Amino acid sequence: MPFPFDLPLTSLTYMLLYLITFVTHHLAMHYVVAGCLLIVGMSVWYRSDEDALVIDPVVRVVRDWMAFALSMAITFGVAPLLFVQLLLPVHFYTANLLLGWRWMVVIPTLIAAFYLLYVLKSHWFERLSWWQRALVAGLNAGLFVFIGFCWTANHLVASMPDDWPSAFETGVLPLAILPVVSRSLVWLSISFVTMASLVTAQLAYLREGTATDEDLPQVGWLHWLALAGLGAFGLAALAAIGFSKPGFASIASGSGALWIGLGFVLWGNLIYLWHSDAIAIDRRWILLRLGLLGGVLFCGAVVREMIQVSSIDFSKAMVKHEEAGEVGGFTLFLVTAVVVVGLIILIIRWLRESFQAEETQIDPQE
Numbered sequence: 175m176p177f178p179f180d181l182p183l184t185s186l187t188y189m190l191l192y193l194i195t196f197v198t199h200h201l202a203m204h205y206v207v208a209g210c211l212l213i214v215g216m217s218v219w220y221r222s223d224e225d226a227l228v229i230d231p232v233v234r235v236v237r238d239w240m241a242f243a244l245s246m247a248i249t250f251g252v253a254p255l256l257f258v259q260l261l262l263p264v265h266f267y268t269a270n271l272l273l274g275w276r277w278m279v280v281i282p283t284l285i286a287a288f289y290l291l292y293v294l295k296s297h298w299f300e301r302l303s304w305w306q307r308a309l310v311a312g313l314n315a316g317l318f319v320f321i322g323f324c325w326t327a328n329h330l331v332a333s334m335p336d337d338w339p340s341a342f343e344t345g346v347l348p349l350a351i352l353p354v355v356s357r358s359l360v361w362l363s364i365s366f367v368t369m370a371s372l373v374t375a376q377l378a379y380l381r382e383g384t385a386t387d388e389d390l391p392q393v394g395w396l397h398w399l400a401l402a403g404l405g406a407f408g409l410a411a412l413a414a415i416g417f418s419k420p421g422f423a424s425i426a427s428g429s430g431a432l433w434i435g436l437g438f439v440l441w442g443n444l445i446y447l448w449h450s451d452a453i454a455i456d457r458r459w460i461l462l463r464l465g466l467l468g469g470v471l472f473c474g475a476v477v478r479e480m481i482q483v484s485s486i487d488f489s490k491a492m493v494k495h496e497e498a499g500e501v502g503g504f505t506l507f508l509v510t511a512v513v514v515v516g517l518i519i520l521i522i523r524w525l526r527e528s529f530q531a532e533e534t535q536i537d538p539q540e
């Protein structure tokens with residue numbers, strides 16, 4: 175069986191839960207990071223017509239939704255955080271300890287970045303000149319990139335048990351520039367694809383004061399952003415595998431070929447579904463495109479885990495999984511999970527119904 179399905183049932187359960195929630199965390203986080211970077215670029219683009227920024231449909235939607243998306247990124251981040259502690263108990267905590275205060279700094283940075291998103295939403299932001307807007311959005315984006323870097327540093331240190339004693343003795347982290355930069359480019363590049371996919375879906379399906387029927391036809395240009403993101407993602411992913419410590423050896427197996435091959439096919443289909451501005455704004459492809467993106471991210475997450483598992487002694491961690499699996503409470507976990515997923519579906523339905531009711535009140539002809 176391909177990885178991770180070759181793992182014992184308990185480890186497989188934690189791993190699948192980790193992988194799925196990691197992908198949902200990334201979907202929401204990408205929206206915020208690419209959204210801030212987009213506002214930087216668009217502030218410069220509209221420098222000679224500053225009012226145009228505020229009414230641009232893409233900027234309007236991301237400004238409106240980024241604070242909510244960040245709260246989703248955080249709540250969806252808690253889930254893989256729980257599972258990574260079960261999956262890699264020794265590695266994750268050792269990385270935290272070795273990073274020390276450098277790890278704790280994530281919290282104040284996240285708080286500042288969160289509040290700054292509300293500044294981006296404010297009328298105060300609208301009154302700024304183009305370069306001041308670019309500066310504020312750039313600061314916000316910089317804070318997010320720094321948080322992403324902290325997670326990357328943590329992940330890399332956790333994958334290098336041989337280097338822990340010297341890092342402890344010298345206080346110098348065993349991080350090299352190329353692995354860090356290539357990993358960072360992987361998620362930064364695909365962020366633009368996620369943001370473009372979500373914004374087109376929002377403009378197609380959401381009518382909550384933000385979007386009108388005239389907006390979607392105007393955002394075909396997003397396909398350039400998505401295509402550039404997909405191209406850079408392909409290159410950065412190859413570089414990140416190559417610069418990782420186990421390198422291409424970690425994926426030189428049937429499982430590696432399967433996940434990379436599947437990821438490649440989905441990536442190619444995504445390129446097709448972004449190849450022109452007409453297809454970018456065609457409602458028929460929007461949901462399929464989101465599904466393909468989820469698939470690419472899942473394949474990427476599996477490959478990321480294959481690299482990590484081959485750089486540490488994972489069999490020792492599997493003994494801990496069995497111990498954790500025997501502690502009990504699984505039925506309670508399952509029941510709670512089913513109730514919560516049901517509640518999420520209900521909340522989405524209620525919200526949709528309330529939006530539709532608002533729409534009918536605004537335009538009784540519909």
Ligand code: HEM
Nearest residue numbers: 203247248251252254255258318321322325326329357361
């Ligand atoms: C907007 C702020 C955030 C950004 C930009 C961000 C970014 C990232 C990135 C880039 C990674 C992958 C690192 C790598 O593989 O190199 C990651 C992993 C992860 N993030 Fe986030 N993250 C954010 C907030 C959070 C929060 C608040 C939590 C928890 C509550 C969280 C939980 C996780 C977990 C558990 C992982 C997997 C760690 C591992 O497997 O080593 N993230 N995040």
